[in-house]
Amino acid sequence: MTPRPVCVPCKREMYPKENGVTVLFNSKSFGPYQLFHADLWECNACGHQLITGYGHNPISEHGSPTFAEWAADAFITVEEQ
Ligand SMILES: [Zn+2]
Numbered sequence: 001m002t003p004r005p006v007c008v009p010c011k012r013e014m015y016p017k018e019n020g021v022t023v024l025f026n027s028k029s030f031g032p033y034q035l036f037h038a039d040l041w042e043c044n045a046c047g048h049q050l051i052t053g054y055g056h057n058p059i060s061e062h063g064s065p066t067f068a069e070w071a072a073d074a075f076i077t078v079e080e081q
Pocket of ligand 1: 007008009010011043044045046047048
């Protein structure tokens with residue numbers, strides 16, 4: 001098993017808070033376009049959270065019949081630069 005993500009300020013391992021959160025990627029030029037499942041981690045000391053551990057493929061993409069339904073329930077929307 002590989003080490004867990006580490007909170008740099010606290011120098012502590014983080015812990016998985018929720019598996020399978022839905023992450024929506026929103027492109028500045030194109031709009032919402034991809035959804036992934038990933039894991040939400042949290043630092044027990046300071047409460048910092050991060051998302052990592054994405055699935056290999058998106059669970060839905062723009063143009064798919066399920067996209068709007070999944071996108072509406074996304075845990076977080078990431079605004080790409
Ligand atoms: Zn911390």
